[in-house]
Amino acid sequence: MLGSVVLLWLFILLLFFFIRVRRPKNFPPGPRPLPILGNLLQLHPVNPLKDLEGLKRRYGNVFSLYIGSRPAVVLNGLEVVREALVTRAAEYAGRPTHMMVSHLFKGKGIVMANYGSSWRDHRRFALTTLRNFGLGKRSMEERILEEVSHICTELESSAGGSMDPQHLFHLAASNIICSLIFGERFEYDDPVILTLIQRLEEFTKEALGPWAMLYEIIPVLRPLPLPFRNVFHKFDKMKEHIKKVVTKHKHSRVAGEPRDLLDCYLDQIDKTADGGSTFNDAQMVSLLLDLFIAGTDTTSNTLRSAMQYLMTNQHVQDRCHREIAEVLEGRADASFEDRHRMSDTVPLSVFHTTCSNTQINSYQLPQGTVVIPNLSSVLHEEGQWKFPHEFNPENFLNEVGEFVKPEAFLPFSAGSRVCLGEGLARMELFLVLVTLLRRYRFVWPEDGGVPDFSLIFGGTQSPKPYRLGVRLRSSKELPTVSTREI
Numbered sequence: 243m244l245g246s247v248v249l250l251w252l253f254i255l256l257l258f259f260f261i262r263v264r265r266p267k268n269f270p271p272g273p274r275p276l277p278i279l280g281n282l283l284q285l286h287p288v289n290p291l292k293d294l295e296g297l298k299r300r301y302g303n304v305f306s307l308y309i310g311s312r313p314a315v316v317l318n319g320l321e322v323v324r325e326a327l328v329t330r331a332a333e334y335a336g337r338p339t340h341m342m343v344s345h346l347f348k349g350k351g352i353v354m355a356n357y358g359s360s361w362r363d364h365r366r367f368a369l370t371t372l373r374n375f376g377l378g379k380r381s382m383e384e385r386i387l388e389e390v391s392h393i394c395t396e397l398e399s400s401a402g403g404s405m406d407p408q409h410l411f412h413l414a415a416s417n418i419i420c421s422l423i424f425g426e427r428f429e430y431d432d433p434v435i436l437t438l439i440q441r442l443e444e445f446t447k448e449a450l451g452p453w454a455m456l457y458e459i460i461p462v463l464r465p466l467p468l469p470f471r472n473v474f475h476k477f478d479k480m481k482e483h484i485k486k487v488v489t490k491h492k493h494s495r496v497a498g499e500p501r502d503l504l505d506c507y508l509d510q511i512d513k514t515a516d517g518g519s520t521f522n523d524a525q526m527v528s529l530l531l532d533l534f535i536a537g538t539d540t541t542s543n544t545l546r547s548a549m550q551y552l553m554t555n556q557h558v559q560d561r562c563h564r565e566i567a568e569v570l571e572g573r574a575d576a577s578f579e580d581r582h583r584m585s586d587t588v589p590l591s592v593f594h595t596t597c598s599n600t601q602i603n604s605y606q607l608p609q610g611t612v613v614i615p616n617l618s619s620v621l622h623e624e625g626q627w628k629f630p631h632e633f634n635p636e637n638f639l640n641e642v643g644e645f646v647k648p649e650a651f652l653p654f655s656a657g658s659r660v661c662l663g664e665g666l667a668r669m670e671l672f673l674v675l676v677t678l679l680r681r682y683r684f685v686w687p688e689d690g691g692v693p694d695f696s697l698i699f700g701g702t703q704s705p706k707p708y709r710l711g712v713r714l715r716s717s718k719e720l721p722t723v724s725t726r727e728i
C-alpha cells in the first residue's frame with residue numbers, strides 16, 4: 243500500500259517537472275508553467291501586482307503566463323496597451339468565457355458580453371440613454387447633487403469627530419446609479435440597500451480571488467460546496483432584487499413615458515418585439531446588474547482613496563479649497579486627477595480576449611487568447627509621469643502650471659471597451675469632492691494610527707479601512723468667488 247502511494251507521488255512529481263506545457267509558436271515569453279496549475283504558484287494569491295511587475299522587468303512589456311492550463315498575455319505600459327486596445331481595437335475586444343464571472347453573467351449584459359451584436363446594441367442603448375435622457379425631467383447633475391446633500395447631512399452629524407466613510411460613499415454611489423436606472427434612492431439605514439452593498443463589496447473581491455481561480459482551473463471542483471459557491475449565492479441574491487424592481491416597474495409604468503433607464507428598456511422591448519432583436523427580459527436584468535455593480539464600488543473606492551490622500555496632505559487640501567472658486571469656473575484641477583491616478587481602482591481592467599489571430603510587437607496571438615491590460619503599470623509608468631509613484635498634482639501640470647492630461651491617464655481603459663460610465667463617474671467625483679471640500683476640512687484623526695496607503699487588491703481595489711476626521715469650515719473660509727451654488 244505504502245509502495246503504491248510513494249509511486250503515485252513520484253508519478254505526480256515527474257508529471258510536474260518533466261511534462262512541458264508548450265507555448266503556441268511565436269507567443270510572448272514568460273515563466274515556465276506547471277501542468278494543471280500553470281504559473282499560479284508564482285503569483286501572490288491575495289495581490290499579484292508586485293509579481294506582475296517583477297515578470298515585466300524580466301520579460302518585457304508583453305509577457306505571457308498560464309492561468310491553469312490557459313495562456314494569458316499581460317500588456318504593460320502605455321505603448322502596447324494603446325496598440326492593442328485602440329489601434330487594433332476590434333481584434334482585442336472580446337471577453338473570456340471560461341472565468342467564474344463569465345459563468346455568472348452567462349455572456350449577457352455588457353461587461354462580460356462577448357464582442358458582437360448584443361454587446362454593441364446594449365452598449366449603445368445604455369450610453370445614449372444615460373447621455374440623452376439626462377434622465378427624465380431631472381438632469382444627471384441634479385440627481386448627483388441631491389445625493390451629495392445627503393452625504394453632507396451624514397457628515398454634519400460627525401462634525402468635530404470622525405467616522406468610517408466606507409459605507410457612506412458606497413451608499414451614495416449606489417444611490418446615484420439606482421436613481422438613474424431604477425428611479426429610486428434608499429435611505430442610508432435601509433436594510434435592503436445595506437445588505438445589497440455588503441454583498442456587492444464581498445462579490446467584487448471574491449469573484450477574482452483565490453477560490454475563483456481554483457474554480458476556473460480545476461472544473462471537477464465546481465459542484466463541490468466550496469467557498470466559491472458563496473459568490474454564486476451573492477450574485478443570485480442581487481439578481482433577485484433586480485427582478486423584483488423589474489416586476490414593480492412593469493406594473494407601474496406608462497409606456498412611452500420613461501422615468502428611468504429601466505422604463506426606457508421596457509419601451510425598447512415593445513418597439514423591437516417583432517423579432518430579431520437582442521433586447522429581452524434576461525438581457526435587461528443582466529444590464530441593470532452590470533450598471534449597478536460597475537457603478538458602485540469603482541466610484542466609491544476612488545472617493546475613499548481621494549479622501550485619504552487629502553487628509554494626509556493638508557497643504558494640497560487647502561490649495562484645492564482656495565482654488566475651488568476657479569474650478570467652478572471650469573479650470574480642471576490637477577490634484578483631483580492625480581488622486582484618481584493613485585487610487586488605481588481597476589488595476590487589471592476587465593480581461594479581454596482576442597477575437598481573431600492577431601499580433602502585438604513581433605508576437606503572434608491566436609484567436610481566443612486571454613489579454614490582461616495592466617492599467618496599473620500605465621498609471622505608474624516611469625517616463626510617462628513626473629512622479630510616477632507618489633501623489634503629486636505636478637503630474638498633471640505643464641512647465642507653465644497649466645493643466646494637461648497625460649496620455650497615460652487611463653483609469654477607465656481605452657478603445658471600444660472603454661468604461662461606459664466614465665462621464666458619470668467623472669461628474670460624481672467632481673461634484674462630491676468640490677462640495678465636500680467647500681464645506682469641510684478633513685483631518686487624519688489623532689487616534690487614527692499611521693496612514694496606510696496600500697490598497698486591497700480585487701477586481702476593484704480599495705483603500706484599507708480608516709476614519710475620516712470631519713471639521714466644519716467657518717463661513718470666512720469659504721471661497722468668495724463662485725459661479726454656481728451647490
Ligand code: HEM
Nearest residue numbers: 353536537540541544588591592654655659661662663667
Ligand atoms: C471611478 C470610477 C470607474 C472606473 C475607474 C471604471 C473603470 C472601468 C474599467 C477599467 C473598465 C474596463 C474597460 C475594458 O474592458 O477595457 C470598465 C468597464 C465598464 N464600466 Fe467602468 N469604471 C468606473 C465607473 C463606472 C460607472 C459609474 C459605471 C456605470 C454606469 C461603469 C460602467 C462600466 C461598464 C458597463 C463597463 C463595461 C464596458 C464594456 O465592456 O463595453 N463604470 N470601467
